[in-house]
Amino acid sequence: MPKRDREATRARLLEAARLRFAREGYDATSVRDIAGDAGVDATLIFRYFGSKKRLFDEVTADLPAGLPDGPEEELVARMLRAVVFHDWTRYGGEHPLVAMLRSSAHDDARQRIRREVCDTYVDALRDLAEGGDRELRAELLSAWLVGIGILRSVVATPALAGASADDLAPHVEAVASALLGRPMRGAPGSEG
Amino acid sequence: MPKRDREATRARLLEAARLRFAREGYDATSVRDIAGDAGVDATLIFRYFGSKKRLFDEVTADLPAGLPDGPEEELVARMLRAVVFHDWTRYGGEHPLVAMLRSSAHDDARQRIRREVCDTYVDALRDLAEGGDRELRAELLSAWLVGIGILRSVVATPALAGASADDLAPHVEAVASALLGRPMRGAPGSEG
Numbered sequence: 001m002p003k004r005d006r007e008a009t010r011a012r013l014l015e016a017a018r019l020r021f022a023r024e025g026y027d028a029t030s031v032r033d034i035a036g037d038a039g040v041d042a043t044l045i046f047r048y049f050g051s052k053k054r055l056f057d058e059v060t061a062d063l064p065a066g067l068p069d070g071p072e073e074e075l076v077a078r079m080l081r082a083v084v085f086h087d088w089t090r091y092g093g094e095h096p097l098v099a100m101l102r103s104s105a106h107d108d109a110r111q112r113i114r115r116e117v118c119d120t121y122v123d124a125l126r127d128l129a130e131g132g133d134r135e136l137r138a139e140l141l142s143a144w145l146v147g148i149g150i151l152r153s154v155v156a157t158p159a160l161a162g163a164s165a166d167d168l169a170p171h172v173e174a175v176a177s178a179l180l181g182r183p184m185r186g187a188p189g190s191e192g
Numbered sequence: 193m194p195k196r197d198r199e200a201t202r203a204r205l206l207e208a209a210r211l212r213f214a215r216e217g218y219d220a221t222s223v224r225d226i227a228g229d230a231g232v233d234a235t236l237i238f239r240y241f242g243s244k245k246r247l248f249d250e251v252t253a254d255l256p257a258g259l260p261d262g263p264e265e266e267l268v269a270r271m272l273r274a275v276v277f278h279d280w281t282r283y284g285g286e287h288p289l290v291a292m293l294r295s296s297a298h299d300d301a302r303q304r305i306r307r308e309v310c311d312t313y314v315d316a317l318r319d320l321a322e323g324g325d326r327e328l329r330a331e332l333l334s335a336w337l338v339g340i341g342i343l344r345s346v347v348a349t350p351a352l353a354g355a356s357a358d359d360l361a362p363h364v365e366a367v368a369s370a371l372l373g374r375p376m377r378g379a380p381g382s383e384g
Contacts, residue, residue: 024219025217025219025220025294027216027217027219027220028219028220101294101342102217102294110347110348113346113347114348117343117347117349118350122349135350135351136351136352136355136363137363139343139349139351140336140340140352140363142343143336143339143340143342143343143344143352144332144335144336144339144367146339146342146343147335147336147337147339147340147342148335150335150339151309151331151335151338152335154293154302154305155302155305155306155338156302156306157306157309157310157331158331159328159330159331160331160332160335163328167328168332171328171329171332174370174371175332175336175367175370175371178363178370179363179366179367
């Protein structure tokens with residue numbers, strides 16, 4: 001196969017794997033399902049990725065990176081928009097953390113989630129927090145963002161599923177300010 | 193088989209199913225696994241429960257019920273203790289909602305989670321909330337409890353995994369009071 005075709009096939013397999021793992025979790029997904037979605041033979045998965053496990057690693061390592069820049073008093077508002085209100089269509093409509101959670105019976109999926117949550121959210125929030133107990137308060141605020149994402153997309157509780165980022169702004173301001181021990185804004189450009 | 197033995201076998205199957213579904217999710221669990229854990233033949237699952245799906249329904253319908261009674265300003269503190277700090281050994285060490293989440297690619301598992309979250313948490317919190325937007329604020333507080341449970345048990349972020357219910361008390365008081373628009377206590381019997 002010419003190199004260009006190999007690259008295209010590899011990309012198609014990654015795309016199919018991302019959706020399958022997101023929707024159904026690691027265990028329920030077979031390499032045959034993924035190959036079928038991509039319209040290729042399952043042996044290609046082993047040739048290109050080595051194993052289902054390595055394919056999963058590659059898919060979950062390829063998460064959308066980082067948060068947009070902005071003033072630090074808007075950090076929580078930016079996180080909320082990036083995590084909860086992002087368009088996750090490419091990942092089956094849900095934040096990839098949910099997919100990892102669905103596969104969380106596996107220790108390495110757990111470790112991956114922990115690293116992801118700690119590196120992306122907890123660390124940045126801890127650096128902003130004032131007063132004692134900063135690590136715990138940063139984790140409590142990260143827990144809230146994760147919980148909002150789950151209730152909104154997986155559980156679909158009625159008020160959250162129908163809410164806009166602006167509807168949440170006053171509550172984000174109240175909770176973020178209470179947990180970080182400093183005034184935070186609920187929306188970009190809003191009054192603190 | 194005498195009736196007493198049938199009852200004992202049925203109970204053993206439920207116990208084994210509860211652990212398997214909790215640890216591995218619905219899809220990754222086979223009736224053969226469950227029967228093997230219970231030390232019986234898989235055909236008994238179909239005889240006693242009809243199908244894997246009905247067995248799952250029975251296991252997840254059998255959740256520990258309700259919250260202990262107490263003053264309403266301590267409701268969130270009681271919920272936190274009941275949900276996050278409960279001993280879930282019987283369910284594989286995690287709140288059964290996590291198991292349902294792991295099976296949440298299935299629409300009926302999602303509906304079950306939604307009912308569970310709304311009936312047990314959101315409704316009671318909404319009834320306590322003061323001011324406008326009560327439904328949304330009750331869901332936001334429920335999201336926090338769900339998120340704390342997940343970060344503590346599945347993701348195991350370091351500060352939360354090591355925290356006691358008392359460590360969380362001041363933060364519970366701050367966040368619950370902010371979201372419900374009225375003074376709440378962070379721990380049973382604590383000053384409001």
